[in-house]
Amino acid sequence: MAQGALSRRVEGIGEGSVVGTFSKMLQLTSEAVLVFDGAGRVLLANEEAEGLFAGPAGIVGSDVRLLFPSSDGTPAAGEVAEGSLPFPLDGTADLVTCFTAAGRQLEVRVRCDRVRAPGETYLLLAIPAGRDELVGHEAERALLDLRRANHRLSGTLNIVLDTIDADDLQALFGRVLEEITETMEADGTLVYLSESDGFRLRGVSSSLLDDRLARFMPFGRSIERVAVHDGHTVRLRVKAPDNDALRQGRLTHREVVSEETHEVIRVRSALLPPFTSFMVVPVWFGGHVIAIIEVGWRRVHPLLKDDASLLDSVAHYLSVQLASAFTALRSQRADQLASLETELREELLDAATEGGDERVVSCMEDVMCTVSTELEATVAPVRPSAVSGTVVVDMPVSGPRELSLDLDALVSPHALDGVAVVPISPESDLSRMLRELGEPCVGALLDFGELSGAPRRALLLRADDAEPLGELEVEFLLDFVADVRDIARGQEAREQDKRISQALQTGMRNELQHVDGITAEAVYSSATASALVGGDFYDLVRLPGRRACVIMGDVSGKGVEAASVSAAVKTALAAYAWEGLAPARMVRSLNEFLLGFSRLETFATLFVGIVDLSEGTIRYCSAGHPPALLVGAGADEISTLDVQSGVVGAFHDIVYQDGIAHLVPGDVLLLYTDGTTEARNGDGAFFGEDGLREAAMRESAGDKPFEGFVGRLLETLEAFTGRNLEDDVAMMALRFDEVGRGEGDAPA
Template sequence: MAKNALSTRRVEGIGEGSLAATFARLLQLASEAVVAFDGAGRVLLANDQATSLLPHREAEGLAGADVRTLFPPAGSTDPEAPFSVDALPFPVDGTPTVVTMASHAGEAMRLRVRCDRVQAAGETYVAVALPAESQSLEERQGERDLDDLRRANKRLAGALRIVLDTLDSRDVATLFSRVLEEITQTMDADATIVYLAESDGFHLRGISKSLEGARVPHFMAYGKSVETLATRAGHALRLRVKPPQPQELRQGKIRVSEVVDEETREILRIRRSLLPPFASFFAVPVWFGGHVIAIIEVGWSRPRPLDTDDARLLDSVAHYLSVQLMGAFSTMRQQRAERLNQRGSELREELLDASEGDEDLASRAEQAFAQAAEELDAVYVRLEQNVHQSVLVAELPVTGMRAVPIDLDAAEEGHVEDDVAVVPVLAGTDVYDVLRDLGEPCVGALVDAGKLAGERRCCLVLRPDGAEPLDAGELAFLGTLAGDVRDIFLGEERREKDKRISQALQTGMRNVLQHVDGLTAQGIYSSATESAFVGGDFYDLIRLPGRRACVIMGDVSGKGVEAASVSAAVKTALGAYSWEGLAPARMVRSLNEFLLGFSRIETFATLFVGIVDLAAATLTYCSAGHPPAVLVRAGTRQMDLLDVQSGVVGAFHDMEYRDGVATLCEGDILFLYTDGTTEARSPSGAFFGEDGLRDMVSAETAGDFDGLLDRCLARLDDFTGRNLNDDVSMVAVRFDELG
């Protein structure tokens, strides 16, 4: 069996040979007179209370007697006549009936009788009788019925409160705090826990107040806990944790517990660290779109019977909550992403301040990684490279300075972007095994910013064993920080390089689209400055290795030759960045620092930078304050706006830039333009606007691709009376050969 895998075994049930004996023993424990008889009226079983209460002639007990001798039918009935349940003085549908008959002493006796057919081999009935004058059992039954009614009303009222309180709610705090308390109160439970599904397993996302400070598993990997059983069953499970055996207690720490499935009687062996602090609990799967998106655990600290009706009620609540949880889950992810983005910006600003002041940048970078680890509820462990012995050493939180078995080159294979690597540290890796055996935190990530200032800058960000792994957003947060550290360390060198690029290549003012196999492209420029052939608008198409290309369009503030000189420098710098293999957002971020560091330039620009991967049929882009590009779909002529937006370039150091991704199909047309297009005015002062742009693109892309932009410019000239207020540039790219 695989290590840590979930194991089960079947408990032996009551065998057929012992069934009669077991049933007879149960009858003796009952305080009422109980008689079981078959379809022929023959008594099969009877308890002592029936023998003492019911009149009979058999000296050796009631077994084998005709039930009609115990409960004489009304009127005269031939005892030799065939037996019929319809002739009995009470119904056999479970309805209570008062029957008058003679006692052992021959006196009239009133009995309260209930009889019903039971599921057994053949035709079998069970009758329960007690003196009608004895109200104690009836009263107790009435009290039980009343308690059941009250309990059912409480369950229904609690479920209704959950529905009403969370209707259309997207507030994560509401769903992960108040709802848990509502479920706990509704079920008369001790506590409630909720886990949400991620790509690697179920992550703890909420506990009721009574569990604050208690040991609750933070993460359940797929296939190793009760989530597997709940998913396989498809409904709420009734589970009971068996207490440890004396020999287990004598052996010391208990690592595995046995859990009984009350429905199937299976015994499940589960790691104790993956179980909630309950003795009895429901494990309720929450389904959405054919997948389990959450597990709700409702439990009690002491063993208790769990009702199937309660399990059904929890399934109903989970069915309702699925949509609410999905919405809240998305909101929670968005809030977490925003928080990490904000924290990343703050750390980057602190690093920039350190680089511009007298503070030691290396020490400040270490502090930034330590603060990032704290944000992720993890610890920061700095790694130092001993180049002479080819090992990495670390000051571990528990055991101190140790050599750590990490081969950086092997670990980073497939995880490196822009010379920065973030590699998850998960169960099964050598690093995890070594750290776990030392009792150290062992789940997290290896972060490597590369060699900077003559030293390898790498570290570990770790959580304790059993904690949830870092998710994709958290890994990206660490990667962005590592990239910022690298950029700032290399900032002075990069700025000097960018200055040389700007000064040496300002002559590249002409907008020329290179030929790229698999693409057909055309561009057009019209200056608002009379008799000018250059200005602040620029565009480019650059052929890159590996069936890739970079398409650029930008608009620098200002007009004429002054703006064109900046445009040429910006365009050339972007071309150089594209050959370095940078992602669009990273290209724009580098350009932003270049413009801000180049003191002779006091301007800003809007940009669209896209990397076309013809083999993968994708367009990765960064739109920095630029009007959204339009992607016209082949066949349907549908127009999609590429509207993932970032801030302008060259204005502020702390501007954030994001990448967007679009999937391409053959025949699709990418339409780029500057804001001079939509801001063009008619002689009456009306703007051409986005509506005019959509109408123009829709109409003209329906015709031949050749001459597309000439026709668009002619439309603008007709609209403005050939009087543009701003430069106009347009580029159209058709994707001919993909895949």
């Protein structure tokens, strides 16, 4: 059997089953029951006895002889013996007079006998002797049962009413737990919510706030296993430890008995609630147990089947509320951790700006302190030891300790992009090693990779009886260690990206090929000063037979990755053009190429056209790209090339189609990316296609030269936005100077 697992057996005939049977008999019998010792001191009394006999401060602890008047009025004293009480002690029935709780004398039928047990112990049973008194007694008992049932029903109704449309989760938990405790006349109630690795404590009644409670119950190794297996509320009693267990000192495990099956379950003491009698209530939702409610009493208490059924009904009603609460709590926790991650990232970025990766490393101590406070854990830095195969850990309790740990082997299965978060579960070898040293022993090992020339690792630890890190917390730590690594290395990576960008820029933007009969110019403006190149691209490729291929596009994303995809797209389109493919066929081939070449989320908008100067036409395919503008010779009109197809690189089987436009000498084709029309001014208004059309007509009209045309458009755009572009802008203009067949031209 695995260490820590539940041990179960059936309680046989013996002390345990006798106690359980006797407890049940006290609940069911209508007779008053007293147990007293050889000195006459009452040790136990059931409800019937409390209601029948009079005692100055309760019956238990008083002298049993004070309940029965002596013939001479003198109270008996000393040890109990035959003749010291007005009834025999051999089990014979007798009629005697007693003082009742109402202050009057009543004739009762009594049987009393000695019990075989260590010391002098006597059991007394009493019931009113007269028929009228017996009927009245039974009526009082029935009335008491009715009051209890009404109390349970009223409490259940209050739970329902208090939880309808509840939106404050903590208040909801507080009200429900208090209502359950009061309704069941219990000493306290706890609720645990299910998570990926066990049940976490999420609420306690006010009566238990000062108690030491198990904050986490792992699946299959705590008392919840019994309730989940049985599928309904289970009634349990913690057995008193035997002499052998007491001689061992600290009770690490206790035996718990099911009142229904008499099965004995061995459970870690730390996982038990602070009760002697308690009920464990599983809350089911969608075929899974989403919560465990524990209701209990600090002393031995009768656990009724009706009460267990009532709790099952309450759990059935609460299942929807708790499922909603579980989702909301998880969402709240995710938001808290996401907000903290953003704050820590900003702090690390500020440190990187001040002094690069070395400043980030020096800032990590403060950042780790913030993380450990949020996760209620302690940080233990880990560093290599001079001895091979060992590491030095700065322990929270005992200080620096050298441990025999192969951290590389521990980290390797969890490594992701050079960093890792390794959960430390209570059953792991590392946890056992830390536990033996008396140190906190659950949490996670954080591996930040190599920073400033040295590996950076740390343990984030919680106490042995604390809950392990949850799924959301582990995800947060993964993002955190990746942020630290990325930011620490960021300056070097940014410099490298800058050099790559410059190289890509040289081969991408400034090589519009010369084509006889076409005057071309282009301009590019990055919205980010540090990003010299991005996803906007354009090209003009000279082809045989007075033909040319014009390309304008925009790849999603920015920086080196977008630029590298742009360069690949340009290269592929140029190759397709030389093969003589029609534009739509070129784009269709490019779509399949991109879907296999780049990340799934990378796509492009694209305009590609084949200009045939001899025919005076441009055949084009516009794939999700802003429509090109054709400014007529003399700027007397402007038209739109509006045949549109879907974007490139997003989906297979998109249909692409060609459009065609006719050209005359002096016509100007204006191509642009969406950063042009989507530019905003200070009031949030878009420059838009209308703004671009007006600017193009204005800058083409009259005696304004074509040279500098796109530059003037860019100046107009920057003036409109206050030189605050939010996206990259690329524009290219082609003026068709010689259109039609020349001497020696062959038909196309």
